[in-house]
Structures are given as C-alpha cells and as structure tokens.
Amino acid sequence: MSKPAAQQSAFKQLFTEMLTQGGDFSKVNKDLKRPLKTYVKESYPFFLVTDGYFFVQAYFTKEAVAEFRSKFNNVNITDLHDRVIVLNSWSLEIRKVNSAETFTSYGNLEIRLIVNSFKPNLNERLNPTRYPINLFRDDELKTQIQQFRWNAINAAAGKAKSEIPDLARVQTASKGKVEGIVKIGSSKGDDFAEFSFKEGTTATLSLKDIFVQEKGKDASPAKDTTAVPKVKGGAKGKGKAAQKSAEKKAAGVSKSAEKVLKYTPSKSVAKKETPQKGAAGKQSAKKSVGGKKATPAMPSPGGKKSIKTTDQMSMNQFKKYLDWHEAKKGGKTIGKRSTTGKASTASGKASKRSKK
Amino acid sequence: MSSTAPAAVAAPKKARAAKKATPSKDAAPKAKRGESQRYKYSELNKASLTSGEAQHIYGVIIDATFPYKTNQDRYICSLKIVDPSLYIKSQKGTGDSSDFATVVLYAKRFEDLPIITRLGDIIRVHRATLRLYNGQRQFNANIFYNSSWAVFPQEGAGHGGASHSGKNYSFEKSEDATLANIRKWAQGYFQQYNVVSSDLYVPLAKAAGQKSDFDVVAKVNQVFELDEYTNELRLRDGSGAQTWNVLALKLKFPNVHAGDVVRIRSATYDETSTQKKVLLLSHYSNILTVPANSKLAKEVKAKAGDEKLDKAAINGVNATVLTEVDKKHAGLPVHSLLDLFHNIETDKEIQSKDTFRTQFYVTKIESADVKEWTKSYDKKTKKGASFKGQKGNANAIYQVQFLVKDVSTQFNSNTYKVLLYTHDGLGANFFNTPADNLYTNDKAAKKLQEYSGLLTKFNSWVDAVVERRNGFYFIKDTKIAF
DNA sequence: GGGTTTTGGGG
Numbered sequence: 001m002s003k004p005a006a007q008q009s010a011f012k013q014l015f016t017e018m019l020t021q022g023g024d025f026s027k028v029n030k031d032l033k034r035p036l037k038t039y040v041k042e043s044y045p046f047f048l049v050t051d052g053y054f055f056v057q058a059y060f061t062k063e064a065v066a067e068f069r070s071k072f073n074n075v076n077i078t079d080l081h082d083r084v085i086v087l088n089s090w091s092l093e094i095r096k097v098n099s100a101e102t103f104t105s106y107g108n109l110e111i112r113l114i115v116n117s118f119k120p121n122l123n124e125r126l127n128p129t130r131y132p133i134n135l136f137r138d139d140e141l142k143t144q145i146q147q148f149r150w151n152a153i154n155a156a157a158g159k160a161k162s163e164i165p166d167l168a169r170v171q172t173a174s175k176g177k178v179e180g181i182v183k184i185g186s187s188k189g190d191d192f193a194e195f196s197f198k199e200g201t202t203a204t205l206s207l208k209d210i211f212v213q214e215k216g217k218d219a220s221p222a223k224d225t226t227a228v229p230k231v232k233g234g235a236k237g238k239g240k241a242a243q244k245s246a247e248k249k250a251a252g253v254s255k256s257a258e259k260v261l262k263y264t265p266s267k268s269v270a271k272k273e274t275p276q277k278g279a280a281g282k283q284s285a286k287k288s289v290g291g292k293k294a295t296p297a298m299p300s301p302g303g304k305k306s307i308k309t310t311d312q313m314s315m316n317q318f319k320k321y322l323d324w325h326e327a328k329k330g331g332k333t334i335g336k337r338s339t340t341g342k343a344s345t346a347s348g349k350a351s352k353r354s355k356k
Numbered sequence: 357m358s359s360t361a362p363a364a365v366a367a368p369k370k371a372r373a374a375k376k377a378t379p380s381k382d383a384a385p386k387a388k389r390g391e392s393q394r395y396k397y398s399e400l401n402k403a404s405l406t407s408g409e410a411q412h413i414y415g416v417i418i419d420a421t422f423p424y425k426t427n428q429d430r431y432i433c434s435l436k437i438v439d440p441s442l443y444i445k446s447q448k449g450t451g452d453s454s455d456f457a458t459v460v461l462y463a464k465r466f467e468d469l470p471i472i473t474r475l476g477d478i479i480r481v482h483r484a485t486l487r488l489y490n491g492q493r494q495f496n497a498n499i500f501y502n503s504s505w506a507v508f509p510q511e512g513a514g515h516g517g518a519s520h521s522g523k524n525y526s527f528e529k530s531e532d533a534t535l536a537n538i539r540k541w542a543q544g545y546f547q548q549y550n551v552v553s554s555d556l557y558v559p560l561a562k563a564a565g566q567k568s569d570f571d572v573v574a575k576v577n578q579v580f581e582l583d584e585y586t587n588e589l590r591l592r593d594g595s596g597a598q599t600w601n602v603l604a605l606k607l608k609f610p611n612v613h614a615g616d617v618v619r620i621r622s623a624t625y626d627e628t629s630t631q632k633k634v635l636l637l638s639h640y641s642n643i644l645t646v647p648a649n650s651k652l653a654k655e656v657k658a659k660a661g662d663e664k665l666d667k668a669a670i671n672g673v674n675a676t677v678l679t680e681v682d683k684k685h686a687g688l689p690v691h692s693l694l695d696l697f698h699n700i701e702t703d704k705e706i707q708s709k710d711t712f713r714t715q716f717y718v719t720k721i722e723s724a725d726v727k728e729w730t731k732s733y734d735k736k737t738k739k740g741a742s743f744k745g746q747k748g749n750a751n752a753i754y755q756v757q758f759l760v761k762d763v764s765t766q767f768n769s770n771t772y773k774v775l776l777y778t779h780d781g782l783g784a785n786f787f788n789t790p791a792d793n794l795y796t797n798d799k800a801a802k803k804l805q806e807y808s809g810l811l812t813k814f815n816s817w818v819d820a821v822v823e824r825r826n827g828f829y830f831i832k833d834t835k836i837a838f
Numbered sequence: 839g840g841g842t843t844t845t846g847g848g849g
Contacts, residue, residue, distance in 0.1 A: 005630035012628050046846080053628050103846045107583075108767060130624065131638070131842060139603055139626075139634050142582065143815070147672065149766070150717075150814045157719035157759055157771050164722050164757045165828065167731075167779055168738040174827030176707075178700055180773030182759055184719075192769040225846095314428045315844080425843040434839060460839050466849045489839065496839080569840075585847040608848040622840075639849060640841045 009053035010036060011135055014092065015111050019148045023094040023197025036087040039126050043081035045225040045315065046104075047207050049113070052126070054135035057104040058087070059204035060115050067117055075120055076214040078207065081319060084124040089117035093200025096193070106136040107145045108191075114202050149192075156185040156194040220318060375429075375465050393530045395482060400457045400493065401441035403486045410483035410503070413495060414534055415439050416510075416542040417477045418456060418551050419571075419621055422608070423469035424640035432640075433461045433469040437479060440541050442493070444549070453553035458492055459484065463499040468521050473611050474645045475551060475619060476510035476542055478535065508535060510542055510647065546650040552619060559595030563625045563635065572620040572635070573646065574600070575660035579614050580675050581715070581763050587612070588675070589643075591635075594659025600633045601674075609643045617646040617653040617660075631673045665837045672815045679786075681713065682833035685821045688713040692764035693772050696822070696829060710824045716760035718811045718818060719771050726804050727794040729756045733779050740779075743793040752791035754778040758811075758831075760818070774822060775830050782823060782832040807836055 007013040014032055021027035038049035038058075048055040060068075060077070068077060090113060097110045104110060135141055162182045185194035206226040211219070313321060395412045398404070403411050415437030423433040436456040445455035459481060463469050470479070483503040484495035497503035499521050506520035506527075515527045515535060545551065557571040574593035582588040582603065589602040589612060602623065604612060612618060621642040626634040637643075646653045670676050691712040700706045723729060731740030733753045740755050755778075759771040778784040778791060787804055794801040810816055820834040 007628065007630055009628040046844095100847095103844090130627075133636065134846080137603070137847070138628070139582075139588065139601055140629050140631055142586075143631075143673070143675075146583075147814050153761065154719055154812075154814075156769075160720070160759070160771065162720075162722065162757070162759060162771075162773070164755070165773075165775070167733065167740045167755065167777065170775065170777060170826055170828050170830075171738055171779075172826060177827050178697055178824075179827040180829065181697055182771045182773060183769055184771050185769045187769050190768050192767060194769070316428060421841070423849065424841065425845090425849050426841075427843080431843095431849070432839075432841070434841075458839070462839095466845090469849090471848085492839095494839070571840095583847085603847095605847055610848095638841075639843065 009135075010051040011054045011056055011113075012051075012138065012141060015056075015135060015141060016144050018092045018094070018111055019144045023148070023195075025092050028092070036090065037121070038085055038087060039129075039132075040080045040083050040085055041132055044078040044211055044319075045207060045223045047077070047080075048132075049085070049087075050129070050132035052129035053132065054138065055132040056111075056113050056135050058115050059112050059202075060118075060210070061202065062205050064089075064115050064117055065205055065210060068119070072120060075122070078211045078214055080120060084121040084126055085118050086121060087113075087115050087118045090115045091202075093202055094197055095200050096195075103134065104136055106142050107149050109145055109148070110136075112200060112202075112204075114200070114204060152195045153184070153192060155196070156192070160184040220313065393528060395528065395531075397480075397534060399441035400437065400439045403493070403495075405486055405488060405493070408485065410485055411495070412480070412482050413437075413439075413459075413484060414478060414480050414538050415457065415459070416538060416545070417472055417479055417507075418454065418475055419556070419619065420470075420472035420642055420644065421621055421640045422642040423461075423463075423466055423471060425466070429464050431463045431466050431469055433463075433472075435459045435461075435472065435479065438545070438551075439538060443545065450555075453555050454551065456492075457495060458489070459495045459497065461497050461499055461503075461505060463521075468499050470505055470507045470519065470521075472507070472642065472644060474510065474647065476546055476647050476650070478508040478510060478538055478542065480506045480508070480531075480535075508539075510539060510546075513539075546647055546652075548651065550652045550655070551646075551650065552652065557619065560591065560593045560598065560600050561596035563600070563623075563633075566625050569622045569624045569638070572618075572623055573652065573656060574618065574620075575656050576612055576614055576616045576618055577660065577663055578677075579612060580677070581606075582675070583766075584763055590663070591618075592660040592663065593656060594661060598633050599663050600635055601629075602635045602637060604637065604643060611645065612643055615657075617648070617656045619644045619646055667810070667838055670810050670813060670816060672813060675815045675817055677715070677817045677819045678810060678836055678838070679818050679820060679834050680837045681819055681821050685713060685833060688821060690714060693760070693762045694764035696824075697765075697770075697772050711821060712824075713819070713821050714762070715817055715819050716758075716762040716772075716774065717816060718758045718760050720759040721808055721812060722757040722759070726808055727801055729754055729804060730791045730794055731755045732793075735779075743795050745795070746793060747796070749791075749793040749797070752793060754783070754787070754791045758818075773828070774820070775828055777830055782830045783834065785835045786831060788835055811836075 007016070010032075014028070017028050017032065018025060036051070038051060041048045041050050041055050047058045047060070049058045065077065068075075093112050093114060095110045095112055096108060097105045099105045099108050099110075102110055160182060165179070185192055187193040206224060208224040208226060397414050398411045400413060400415055403413065416439060418436050418438055420435035421433055423431050425431050436458055438454070438456045442455055442457055444452050446452050459479065461469055461481075481495060481497050481503065482505070484497040486493060486495050488494070497505065499505065504521045504524075506515075506518050506525060508515055509517045513536070514532070518525070518527070552573060557573045558566060560572065560574060563570070563572070572591070572593070574591040576589050577592050577599060578590040580588040580590065585605060585607070587604050587606055587609070589604050591600045591602060592598075602620070620635070620637070621644065622640060623635040623637055626636050646656070665676070665678070670678070688711065691706065691714055693714065693716060695703070695706050696712060696714060727744070728742060730743060730752050732743060732746065732749075733740050733751045735751070740753065743749070743752070754776050756776040758774045758776065760774050761771055765772070776783045776786055784791070787807060789800045789803055792800050794804065811818070818834075820831050822829040823832050824830075
C-alpha cells in the first residue's frame with residue numbers, strides 16, 4: 001500500500017527522529033550522526049545552513065568558534081554566506097522558546113543544531129537545489145511537533161482529576177459563571193510545561209558577539225538576533241557531557257562522510273568544480289573587470305545610492321558591500337577579521353576564489 | 357459575515373509611517389478646459405507597440421502574483437489580463453487556448469500594489485507602457501512614479517467597490533459605460549469559456565513530476581486550521597484519488613473557503629513530504645478564487661468530488677475531523693475555546709449568545725469505562741443510575757464528558773469540559789446509536805469503544821455545535837461521520 | 839517580467 005519513501009532531507013530526517021525519540025539525542029540513530037556538509041544560506045544576522053531542502057539555524061559553541069579561529073584565521077564566520085561548511089561535531093537539543101519570536105521554532109519548541117566543530121570548504125560549490133525553506137514551517141515537521149506536544153498533554157490529562165457533573169447539577173442555574181475549565185499538569189504558570197524531555201542547556205555564542213569579534217564593535221548591522229533568551233543558556237554539566245560524547249563519536253571520522261550528499265538526488269550530486277548557476281551569475285556580475293586599469297571598474301554595490309557609511313544599509317546591501325570590499329582588497333576570500341589586520345596575499349590582483 | 361457582494365479586492369493595508377507614500381500623481385493629463393474625457397482607454401490588442409507613449413487600459417484579470425518584494429526598494433505584482441480584443445488564440449491540434457496580455461506593476465511599497473483575490477476582477481491602469489516581451493504584449497506601470505491602478509470587483513455595479521493606488525483616484529463619467537461593458541463581457545466570457553486554458557495549469561496527478569513551479573486549478577475540499585497562523589488547504593481536482601495539502605497563511609489568504617474552486621499561481625511539489633502529498637508556496641504565490649458560477653468552477657467541482665472519511669485513514673498523518681454538523685447550522689459563526697471559556701467573561705457579544713460552532717480535540721473521555729457512558733435517567737429526581745447489573749434499558753441517556761483542547765488554547769495548561777448529556781435530547785445522535793444498557797448491548801458497547809479510541813487519537817478533531825446551559829457547554833446537532 | 843524578502847507565519 002504505502003511505500004517506504006525515504007526522506008531525502010537530512011535535516012528533516014534528523015529533526016523528526018529527535019522528536020519521535022522523545023527529544024533524546026542519544027537515542028537518535030547513530031548512522032545519522034555523521035558529519036554534515038551544509039551550504040551557508042545566510043551568515044548574518046542569522047547563521048542559516050541548508051541541506052538542499054531546508055534551512056535551520058546553526059548554533060556555535062565557543063569551542064567551535066575558538067577552533068575555527070585558530071585554524072582559519074583569515075576567515076570570518078559571519079562572512080561564510082554562500083560557502084560550504086562541514087559540521088564535524090554537532091548535536092541536537094530541544095529548547096522551550098517563544099515561537100512568536102524565534103522563527104526557527106514551532107509550538108514554542110526549538111530543535112537546535114549545536115555545532116562543536118566545523119570547517120569551511122572554501123572552494124567547493126554545490127549544485128543548485130530547490131529554494132531552501134524554514135524546516136519549522138514544514139507541514140510534516142509541524143505535525144510531528146504537534147504530536148510531541150500532544151503526547152505530553154495527553155499524559156498530563158490522563159492524570160488530571162476532574163469530576164463529571166451530575167445531572168442535577170447541570171440543570172441548576174449557574175449565576176452566569178462558566179463551568180468546565182480543568183487545569184492539567186502541575187506547572188505554576190499558565191503555560192503547559194509538563195514535558196518529559198530534558199531541555200538542552202548547551203551554551204552557544206550569540207552571532208552578534210561573533211560578528212563584533214570579527215568586525216569590530218561599530219561595523220554596522222550589529223543586530224543581536226539572539227532569540228530573546230527566556231532562560232539564558234547557561235553552560236551546565238549536562239550540556240558539556242552531551243557535547244563531549246558528540247565530539248568523541250565524531251572524533252574517529254576522518255573520511256568526512258558526506259551526509260548531505262548522500263541525500264542529494266543523483267542527478268545533482270555535488271561536483272567539486274561545477275559552479276552553482278546562481279552563484280556563478282552573481283560572481284560574474286561582480287567580477288566584470290573592465291580590463292583597463294589594475295583596479296578598474298568594479299562596480300560598487302548600491303549603485304546610484306552612493307552609500308558612504310554602512311550604518312543604514314540593508315542586510316542585502318551590507319552583504320554586497322562586504323563582498324565588494326573584500327574583492328577590492330584582493331586575496332581574502334572571505335572577510336578577514338578586522339582586529340587581526342594583516343591582509344597577506346601579496347598579489348593584490350583582483351579576487352579569485354582563494355585556495356584553501 | 358454577510359454574503360453580499362464578495363469583497364473582490366482586499367483593501368490595501370493602511371499606509372505605514374516608513375517609506376513615503378507614493379506621490380499621488382494621478383492628476384489627469386492636462387485636459388483642456390471643458391474636455392469631458394481625460395483618459396482614453398486602449399483595447400489590449402490595439403494599444404500601440406511603437407508609440408512608446410504611456411497608455412491607459414482596462415482588463416479582466418485571469419491571473420496574478422501576490423505582491424512580492426524583490427529587493428530593498430522594489431515590489432512587483434504581475435498579472436494576466438484579457439478583454440474582448442484579446443482572450444483566445446487558436447492552436448492547431450491542441451485547440452484553442454487562453455490569450456492575454458501581461459501587466460507588471462512596480463512599486464516601492466507593498467501597500468502600493470493590488471492584492472488580487474478573484475479571477476474576473478477588473479483592473480484599470482493609467483500610464484502604462486506597452487512592449488513585446490517574449491512575444492507577449494506586456495504593459496509596464498511604475499506605480500512608484502506616475503502610473504496608477506484601480507481594481508473593480510466583477511460583481512456589483514459602478515465603481516463603488518474599487519480599490520486603488522495613490523490618493524488621487526478619479527473615475528470619469530464616461531467610464532461608467534467602459535466598466536459596465538467590460539463587466540458584462542467578462543460575465544459571458546466566464547460562463548462560456550474556461551478562461552484559464554489547460555496549458556496554464558497542471559493536473560494534481562502530474563504535480564509530482566514537475567521539475568519547477570507550476571499552477572493549479574482545484575477545489576478546496578477542506579480548510580483545516582493547523583495553527584494560529586496557518587490553514588492547511590485540502591485540494592482535489594479529480595485528476596487522481598489523492599488529496600493535496602497546501603499550507604496557506606491565514607493573513608495572506610483570508611478569503612479561501614471550503615467548496616471554493618481556486619487557481620494557485622505558482623506551487624512546487626514537495627519532495628520531502630513522505631507521509632502526505634504537499635505543495636509548497638512561495639512569497640510570490642497567490643491563491644485566486646474562481647467565480648463559483650463560472651464554467652471552469654462548475655467543471656472542477658463536478659470532477660473533484662468529496663473525499664469520504666475512512667476509518668483506516670485516521671492515523672495521525674492528516675488531521676481528521678471525525679464529526680459532521682447538521683446543515684441547519686451552516687451559517688453559525690465559529691468560536692474558539694478561548695472565546696467560549698475565557699473571553700466570555702468580558703465579551704458581551706459572546707455572553708449574549710448561547711449556541712456556537714467550535715472545533716477541538718479530545719484529550720480524555722469520562723467515564724473511563726465506556727459501559728458507564730449511559731445511565732438510566734430519572735427525570736423527577738434528576739438522577740442517573742448505572743446500568744450495571746440491571747436488565748433492560750429504561751430511560752437510557754448518554755452522560756459523557758469530553759476534556760478538550762484546541763488551537764487557541766494549545767499553549768495553556770487547561771483542558772475544557774464539553775458535555776454530551778442527552779437528558780434533554782441534545783446530542784442524542786452523536787454516536788449514531790441510541791443510548792442503551794451497555795452491559796447488555798455488546799454491539800453498541802463495542803461500537804462506542806471504537807469511537808472512544810478514535811476520538812482520543814492524535815490528530816482526531818471534533819467539529820461541533822455546542823449550547824451553553826447553566827454555564828455548561830453541551831454538544832448538539834452533531835454526530836460522528838462514520 | 840514565471841518571481842526569492844525578512845516584515846524572518848502577507849510582503
């Protein structure tokens with residue numbers, strides 16, 4: 001009758017299993033925990049990675065950032081948009097959040113992708129995929145989260161004590177009062193909170209802080225998009241433990257299992273040198289060197305608007321500004337940290353994708 | 357809630373403080389004093405392709421994107437329009453198909469573009485420039501500069517129901533006839549032609565094979581409230597047995613109703629949905645209602661059919677409504693549990709009513725023992741007695757309590773009592789079997805046991821009419837649909 | 839222009 005229908009999206013499969021396993025990452029199938037090769041759809045003010053179908057937010061631990069800084073000193077995390085990164089050590093955890101404020105959540109639950117260790121694949125280009133959409137707006141994932149909530153509510157309701165009003169009672173006038181509100185669970189507030197899963201507590205760096213580290217305090221759109229922390233993500237023992245075990249598991253993996261690629265439709269298996277259509281287009285538009293002077297007409301983004309400060313740029317303009325700025329400087333593939341200012345790369349020639 | 361003139365075009369959102377409103381430059385062309393007609397409207401197929409002059413047009417809308425953002429300061433709305441001079445093209449072999457002109461409206465703000473909700477509405481554009489684009493006549497209008505638009509509902513007379521860009525809307529006397537004529541033509545056109553020929557959309561049965569986005573024409577069999585922001589539309593077009601799901605934001609598509617035939621401008625097949633069939637929308641996607649009395653709507657409705665409720669399909673994958681409400685309550689407004697149990701404390705409107713339509717799911721049914729769902733009721737003493745150990749079924753009634761919850765109360769820690777007490781006859785047919793001694797009537801007990809199981813499953817929903825009596829809500833005129 | 843923003847559940 002019904003076909004197995006394998007899930008093509010690595011994220012959806014992972015997040016779904018996280019839910020069906022009651023929010024316990026240790027119960028998620030080990031085969032799914034290999035390194036993830038992802039495309040960075042956006043790197044600021046939200047760091048969004050995709051698996052070719054969906055985007056989710058990536059949360060970096062300070063260890064992840066520290067390691068990245070030491071190994072890729074010339075690359076800014078917040079400049080990683082449009083690049084490929086490999087998440088070598090990661091885990092998932094569920095957080096109670098306010099979904100009215102966190103768009104990467106649903107039903108006041110967010111499944112976070114915690115990154116403990118990652119690296120950029122600076123010269124890798126992925127083939128075009130469908131336009132990535134928010135996994136938390138997916139019909140089936142929403143349903144899965146509803147089920148997760150339902151399980152908890154159902155359990156609590158089962159334990160709730162309520163009386164069936166007798167037949168005489170319901171025929172007695174009730175001075176305008178409405179009858180029938182039955183509280184379930186023992187939570188203090190009004191919100192239902194009788195969940196059995198253990199909420200994640202892994203501390204991660206806010207992207208804004210990372211941005212400021214890289215660009216300096218007044219670089220411009222230093223927005224703090226950290227999802228209005230209800231409960232500050234304090235580093236707790238449990239979080240560390242989970243983190244460590246995750247690291248251990250991934251430690252021995254040297255063959256860089258390409259989880260995402262496994263799910264890439266055969267026709268569009270990532271080929272290392274094949275430029276992405278869209279990306280190629282963008283590049284050429286930007287690249288078009290007039291061919292006269294050494295540092296000739298590389299049109300500054302923003303065009304006629306003549307932007308002088310970055311203060312009121314839109315994110316889009318800002319991204320272009322950064323790209324253009326880097327290209328003009330030459331060499332640096334991705335923005336260099338403003339603090340550590342040695343723009344090596346002697347050539348000074350108009351940019352090319354630097355080799356890693 | 358009245359069903360008078362269908363709101364053809366959603367009223368434009370109130371201008372926000374941010375960007376300056378479009379300069380109102382709809383002051384008519386310098387009309388010579390005494391000249392009665394300042395705008396001359398060109399027929400779509402006769403408008404000049406060479407003059408380069410701005411032209412004014414009227415057209416019947418047969419397709420439109422939702423106004424969408426393309427960059428920091430640009431929004432676009434693209435539409436297809438027809439008129440008596442341009443509506444059909446003969447094709448060898450495949451027969452005739454729709455012909456049309458396209459209109460591309462450019463604006464600085466979302467609010468300056470029209471939101472098209474129905475096929476057949478009329479659009480008027482001032483100061484558009486015509487050119488050939490991909491062999492199509494394309495009218496371009498810079499609303500951010502000096503072009504303007506006005507949209508008139510197909511239903512109705514005069515220009516009273518118009519929505520328009522800018523602040524200097526004008527409507528000349530001579531336009532009464534222009535508008536009336538094109539409306540009349542559209543009326544006949546929609547009744548005699550399909551308007552959107554089959555080359556302009558894809559049958560749902562072929563959706564999975566599409567490589568990129570496509571359009572759909574289908575019947576909305578159900579509008580299910582998935583959450584506070586979202587409706588899940590269930591679509592069928594008769595091309596296959598499947599029912600397709602589309603998530604549609606309530607705010608973006610407030611006028612989609614069950615039974616409607618709609619045209620979806622741009623959807624994609626979702627390869628990642630493995631449990632159910634899903635189509636994805638984009639920010640530029642639009643859902644347009646096809647006039648119910650049109651040839652196309654009638655044909656699609658006839659083909660689509662209804663999906664029958666199948667017990668085996670109550671598996672949690674698709675939210676399923678297990679009940680049906682008596683047709684006499686078709687017009688009864690829906691109220692959430694929040695209204696029924698909380699807002700009623702302060703809302704006079706709700707206080708003044710006692711009968712409501714509402715949807716919920718059941719977290720628990722009491723009594724836990726199905727055999728105790730019925731009692732022998734003594735009218736005099738107003739007491740019910742268990743049938744346990746009793747013979748016969750004297751004065752049997754149902755006395756069942758549902759502890760329920762819904763979308764509006766999904767986050768709180770409450771559950772709400774909704775009663776199925778049939779002592780006064782309310783809800784007597786809910787379970788499709790008369791109240792009886794369930795200690796002796798095994799068949800009925802078994803049936804109720806099955807209902808109990810299905811009602812309390814994840815994603816099982818009850819659509820019911822409830823009446824408030826003495827502060828309690830009682831189910832009535834509702835029954836399980838299988 | 840048959841399209842891809844952020845307002846990041848109208849855009």
